[in-house]
Amino acid sequence: MKFTILRFDSINSTNTEALNQAKQGADEGLCVVAKQQTDGRGRHGRTWISEKDAGLYFSLVLRPTIESKFLPLLTLMSAVAVYDVLREVYKLKPDIKWANDVHINEKKVCGILAEMTETKRGLAVVIGIGINLKSSNLLPKLEAIATSIEQENNQKIDADKLLENLTTRLAKYYQILKNENGAEKIRQEWATRSTYFRGKSVTVQLGNESVMGTTRGLEESGALRVETKNGEIKIIHAGVVERLRKND
Amino acid sequence: MSQQATSAKKETIKKQGGSSRPKGSEPSFNMDELRELANLVNENGFTDFEFENANIRVRLSKNPTPQILQSMPQQYAPAAALTAAHAAQSKTEIIVAETALSETTTDENTHVITSPIVGTFYRSPAPDKEPYVKEGSNVSPDTIVCIVEAMKLMNEIEAEVAGEVVKIYVESGQPVEFGQPLFDIKK
Numbered sequence: 001m002k003f004t005i006l007r008f009d010s011i012n013s014t015n016t017e018a019l020n021q022a023k024q025g026a027d028e029g030l031c032v033v034a035k036q037q038t039d040g041r042g043r044h045g046r047t048w049i050s051e052k053d054a055g056l057y058f059s060l061v062l063r064p065t066i067e068s069k070f071l072p073l074l075t076l077m078s079a080v081a082v083y084d085v086l087r088e089v090y091k092l093k094p095d096i097k098w099a100n101d102v103h104i105n106e107k108k109v110c111g112i113l114a115e116m117t118e119t120k121r122g123l124a125v126v127i128g129i130g131i132n133l134k135s136s137n138l139l140p141k142l143e144a145i146a147t148s149i150e151q152e153n154n155q156k157i158d159a160d161k162l163l164e165n166l167t168t169r170l171a172k173y174y175q176i177l178k179n180e181n182g183a184e185k186i187r188q189e190w191a192t193r194s195t196y197f198r199g200k201s202v203t204v205q206l207g208n209e210s211v212m213g214t215t216r217g218l219e220e221s222g223a224l225r226v227e228t229k230n231g232e233i234k235i236i237h238a239g240v241v242e243r244l245r246k247n248d
Numbered sequence: 249m250s251q252q253a254t255s256a257k258k259e260t261i262k263k264q265g266g267s268s269r270p271k272g273s274e275p276s277f278n279m280d281e282l283r284e285l286a287n288l289v290n291e292n293g294f295t296d297f298e299f300e301n302a303n304i305r306v307r308l309s310k311n312p313t314p315q316i317l318q319s320m321p322q323q324y325a326p327a328a329a330l331t332a333a334h335a336a337q338s339k340t341e342i343i344v345a346e347t348a349l350s351e352t353t354t355d356e357n358t359h360v361i362t363s364p365i366v367g368t369f370y371r372s373p374a375p376d377k378e379p380y381v382k383e384g385s386n387v388s389p390d391t392i393v394c395i396v397e398a399m400k401l402m403n404e405i406e407a408e409v410a411g412e413v414v415k416i417y418v419e420s421g422q423p424v425e426f427g428q429p430l431f432d433i434k435k
Contacts, residue, residue, distance in 0.1 A: 043400055045374020068364065072399035099399040114401040118390075125401070207368070207421040222399050223366070237423070238368035238397045 001029045001171045005163075008034040010052070013041050015115055015128035018059035022117065022124035030061040033163060040130065042111055048130050049139065054148075056131040056159050060170060063124055070183040071125065072237075073222045075100045075114045076190045077177050078127050081169035082110050083193045089165050090153050096194035098215070098224045098241045106243070107147035108132075129166070133157045187218050201244035202226060204236050211236075212244065359409045361431040363424040367398035371420040379420070381431075385413045393431055396424060411435040 004027070011017055011034040018032045034057045037050030050057050064071060079100035086092045086102065086109070095103045102110035113128045132148035134157070149157050177186050191197040196215055204211040204226060211234055213226040224236040363369070371379040371394050381393045387407035396403045415432035418424055 044370055044395075044397065044402075045372075045377065072365075072401045075400045112400060116401055116403045118404070118406055206423060221366070235366075237366045237399065 001174060002027075003029045003031055003167050003171075005031045005033055008032070010034060010036040010038060011057075012039040013037055013128075014057050014059035015041060015113060015126050018061050018126040018128070019115060019117055019124075022061045022063075022126060023119050025119070025121055026061050026124075028061060028063040031163075031167065032059045033057065041113060041128075043113055048111060048113075049142070050130065053133070053159075054136070055133050056129070056162055056166075058130070058163065058166070059126050059128040060167075061124060061126055062174065063122060064178075066178060066182070069221050070177070071116065072099075073177060073183055073186050074125055074127060074174075075112055076222045077173045077186050078112050078114070078129060078170065079110075080186065080189045080193060081166060081173050082112070082129065082131065084169050085162065085165045086110075086149065089162070090149055090155070090157075092149070092152050094193075096190065096196065097243075098194065098196040098236075099222065102131075104147055104152050107145055109147050109149065109152070127170075131162065131166075133159060133162070183220060187220070187222065190222070191218065196224070196241065196243075202241050203244055204234070204239050204241050206236070206239040357435050358414070359407075359411065359433040359435055360429045361393060361405060361407065361433060363396050363426060363428045363430055364405070365396055365398050365403060366426050367396040367403065367424060369418045369420065369422055369424045369430065370395040370397065371416070381407075381413045383413055383416060387411060387413060387433060405430070407431075407433055409433055409435055 006017070006021070008014075008017070011032070014032040014034050014037060016039075018026075018030065021030055021032065034050075036052040037048065037057050040048035040050035040057060042048045048057075062074065064074065066073075076096075076099060079096045079102055082102045083094050083096055086094045086104070092104055094109065095106075097103050097108075100112040101108055102112075110129065110131045112130075114125055115128070116123065116125045118124075132146060134150040135143075135146070135148040149155075149162075173186065173189065176182050176189075179185075196202070198215055198217050200215040202213065202215055204213075204224075211226060211228060213228040213234065216225040216227045216233060218224060219235055221237070224241065226234045226236055228234060371381075373380070373395070380395075381387060381391065387393065388410050389406065389408055391407045392404045393407050393413070394405050396405060411433040413431055414434045417429045417431065424430065
């Protein structure tokens with residue numbers, strides 16, 4: 001995949017810009033990168049705090065032609081790519097929390113939000129990735145739940161080097177996903193990197209409903225299987241999955 | 249749809265090995281054979297025709313409002329509406345309402361927007377934001393009407409037709425199945 005990088009000092013949201021670029025016909029591989037987001041977005045209206053130079057704020061345009069039922073695997077694939085960068089380049093020990101949050105020592109270091117839209121050139125998916133580089137600007141209320149690469153390995157992080165390593169791995173796993181049996185391979189890659197894959201006690205918030213159980217692997221789309229106390233298997237396609245703590 | 253519409257006639261027919269089988273269903277009828285069956289039903293004045301063997305169940309019905317069921321497996325092309333009435337899980341079941349072989353509309357003036365994926369339905373971009381559309385909203389084919397989320401992939405759903413939103417089937421934040429009706433758009 002050929003990457004073209006659009007850089008901004010400050011932007012409302014790299015995902016919004018990438019979606020607009022996709023609608024205007026941008027090729028697959030267009031990346032929008034900003035030093036700061038003024039309206040960084042998380043899942044369904046949540047805010048992704050994006051202080052200047054405190055994170056890598058990055059969105060990639062894809063035009064996938066894989067079967068539609070496998071499209072959600074793009075977000076799992078992206079988490080695998082981030083995991084590998086953190087482990088191989090920064091020697092950290094990350095974990096992937098279903099579906100695609102990347103944690104270190106139970107604290108979030110990376111969030112991924114993908115958005116899909118129809119364009120005149122066909123379907124486009126924008127993969128938005130926010131990685132915390134340093135914690136100096138972290139709000140006090142986030143200290144207990146968020147961390148950064150710098151905080152974890154005590155090194156100053158070169159954002160350009162991180163970006164280069166990330167795009168290389170995204171291209172690698174995207175190619176794997178597109179190949180024969182790619183969906184299965186991506187699920188396997190995800191499974192080896194996530195403690196949430198099997199045997200994890202979790203709670204899942206689904207709208208107004210809360211489900212408690214133990215994880216039992218993934219469906220072919222990447223949906224999480226959770227076995228409840230009465231032995232029923234719930235298939236989780238969306239919602240917030242949290243590790244069940246001892247005091248819960 | 250009722251549990252199962254009363255079948256006026258139930259006939260056993262010899263299944264032929266069709267060359268163009270519907271995706272994901274094997275063995276099955278091809279579309280020519282289904283049309284022949286539809287004609288047979290018409291000619292004989294039946295309201296319903298039903299065939300079932302170990303692999304497949306076919307029901308032809310003159311019921312003019314076929315409904316797509318929530319449990320429709322994703323790999324099946326929505327070439328025919330399904331009913332779960334008596335569907336054994338191991339069987340492929342095809343319900344064809346008269347000539348309607350690819351309909352997702354309740355009538356020709358109403359377009360039903362269905363969910364393309366299993367996920368969570370959101371009517372607005374954020375909980376504190378206005379819904380994309382309300383009942384009575386006028387839409388064009390590229391108007392975004394909702395988002396369906398699966399595994400943090402937010403899928404923008406477009407109206408596909410121009411018209412007026414006349415019915416909203418699902419509450420925001422609720423899980424939806426593949427093929428589940430979300431909106432009626434009056435063209």
